[in-house]
Amino acid sequence: MDTETHERTADSPTRSAEHVTELAASARRAYALIEDVGRWPLLFAPCIWSQELERTGGIQRIRLWAVVGNGVRSWTSRRVLDPAGNRIDFAQETPAAPITEMSGHWRFQDASPGSPGRLELGHRWTTDGEPGAADRIAAALDSNSTVEIGALRAWAERPEEPDELILSFSDEELIAAPAAEVYDFLYRADLWPERLPHVAGLDLESNPAEPATAGAEVQTMDMETSAADGSTHTTQSVRLCFEGERIVYKQTTPPRGLLAHSGEWLFSSGPEGTLVTARHTVALDPAAVESVFGPGTTIAQALLRARDIIGANSRGTLRTARSHLEQGAAE
Template identity: 40%
Template sequence: MPDTRAVEHEITVAAPADRIYRLVADVENWPHVFGPTVHVEYVERDERSERIRLWATANGTAKTWTSRRELDPDGLRVDFRQEVSQPPVGGMGGAWVIEPLSAGESRVRLLHDYHAATGDPADLAWIEQAVDRNSRAELGALKEHAEGDAATPDLLFSFDDAVDIDGKAQDVYDFINEAQLWQERLPHVARVSLEEETPGLQILEMDTRTKDGSTHTTKSVRVCQPYEKIVYKQIQVPALMTLHTGHWSFTERPGGGVRATSRHTVRINEANIGKVLGSDAGLDDARTYVRNALSTNSLATLGHAKSYAEGR
């Protein structure tokens, strides 16, 4: 019999229970709420049950697994069980339980049970550390979003940049996927490091040059789905953001060629606006600055991808 452990974490949140439940139930929005979550997709779903595939970080590494979730909106509870775990995890399940304390305050309990894929005590210790770290991070983020998001909705925004390319989607995808070559292919990339222990699941770190000649370092987890989409989440962001997720998508056009689109979703770090842009700057200035900077790099990358694909 495997050595199964059970743990519980909890937090008190100054928000109505139904608001907290909606954040837990809306799994597609998890990359914008929970730091460890990179990307989520539904495999199947109905009103009370769903199978999801989830990509996330654990102890600094990128993992993916498939889970089944049972939703109970009346009982304010979501149960989950991994169907396909990734080593060193042999199996894991648990539940989110929201308990109203008053009209505007709730207790959230996050339950886990798990066992390792092997009998190695080091594997069980690794899982214990990952569960503890991610549970504390997720409960803290849940509290922050449930209590604060309604007051500052303009901090989060999304935008797209697109380029039409007379080439094949596979070639455009390959250019974006082969980020280890970006230092040679893209003038604004000063340094790049790419790890891909699991095929299609990458950790990308790079130094990007800005207009004034300085560089900033970003680190992202990327989920690569040939030849349609590459989804990413930055786990090391510049000072002006608290969140940056996005995707590159590649859509065949009816008349031939492909439309390549870069989507960004950003949450502004309001506390750093003055430090980065000056004391007179406000939220609108920060949004404009971030959009211009990200669009400039995205369109430059897409422009080089266009030349590469059309040259093939």
Template identity: 40%
Template sequence: MTNLHRAEHRITVQAPAPTVFALIADIDAWPRIFPPTVHVDVLERTADEERIRIWATANDSVKTWTSRRVLDPAGLRVSFQQEVSQPPVAAMGGEWIVEPQPGSRTLVRLTHDFRAVDDDPEGVDWITRAIDRNTDAELGALKRAAEQAAGAGGGALSLRFDDVVDVAGDPAEVYDFLYDAGQWEKRLPHVNRVGLEESTPNLQLLEMDTLTPNGAVHTTKSVRVCFPTGSIVYKQLRTPPLMTVHNGRWRIEKSPSGCTVTSTHAVVLNPDAVVPVLGEGATVQDARDFVRDALGRNSTATMLLAKEYAERAVRER
């Protein structure tokens, strides 16, 4: 039996314990709340237990694993245990513990216990660094999200929207266009430069320089999880200053005429960047409108070019 290692991290949040617990319990919201979490699939769910597959960054790489979570709302605890881990992790478990404090404050403790494959010291060090880095990011993000949720107007910083395009073509052709992002520099007018890595099949690291209407260039870096041939989920690791979080999904569904393509964006705005980016007097609503227009315009342009690509393939058959 390999050695069991333990770690505990803490943070105090200026928000009521039920608010904090609700954010921890809502696994569907994790990609929006927690920086390391790229995507979560709920495989099984009952009232107090979930089996999930999660994709997350760890020490500048992306890992995926399957975990079982047990929720205890009365005790304000969520325990977790990985069922299928990825090396160098041999086993991993832990618990979120939410403890009410005086003055509507909450202490959050996040514990981990883990074993490394073959007790390899380098593996233990890698896991320890990953836990420290991710837990610090998660607890800091949880604090911000809970305090915004408990305060006035916090909800105005979040927005989610869809853009839809109908295609008279093969869904597989549309998927190929969206999947092959390495060609976007040639295919998309608003993309200046692309770097694409895919060391694990269907798990991509995409870096892009994108042009804005005023001629500025934004560099973004994203993780993309690809599900042939129905959807591609992504999370930006490096966002423009106006956003603290940007998640998205391309979804392709068959239709009588061919297929329907939907681009979904989920964004959390950075209130401190509104005036520096948009100018004196700009408001959060101005930022919402700006981001909605900019992201929607680019994603719709991409879908229209995917439509052209797929429909041309039909004509040339």
């Protein structure tokens, strides 16, 4: 992949950079993947969670949580969608210091005779003059942009349509306990090895909520999971904890057979207790289908099998939470 970085002057706080690669897929297909921000956690390794806040005509507002450098940061952006021109322009609404301005674009071009297709991600940013800030931002942008443009190219060039590889599903459990107690059971993942039979081990680190994370406490965890056949596998995850409301997570190292797995726990109080919803979205790795799920397994069958395995674990977690909390209330 070719990368070009352009600087106004060596000591200027304003910089610009373009990350460019050839694209052996239609510009429209690549454009659609970027327009659908809800799937970004599946497409892009740095992205933990994404939301479309509103859309009016060709103007869209989004919020992202992503790994930037050594931490997780959140921001909102205004995007101008131009499907006819295969271009999306964006600008952060309230950049966090030391950034004072951040804008850019996605641009997609179809191949033409003698010229390959083109995928371009551009950025322009200004910092507050803090020594070394422009260089730190440039390094973080270069790292994330290189990953993102490579991932987008890979998804756009796949022979399968995204909908063939992606599945979303959910399970629910009504628990006769206050929402705060139900939330705490799922929040205290450090206690899961004692409480959940499918969790063989877990290491957890937490960072308190702050404005830079839009009020989310950030947890990182390494979890060893026991399968029904006695085997174990280890996954790494980042969780965004919004106290009493939801816990959003993404497996940054998903198990074999999956390209990505993200989800959330949602809590809703009612007269009979707390309704907990476990939502999952998975992206299947087509190259690993037969080695993981067995010879002759189709992509559709593998998705259903993944749903059964992942759903069984989350349903088991919810049943254990219900038993733990309702039994405790009765004692």
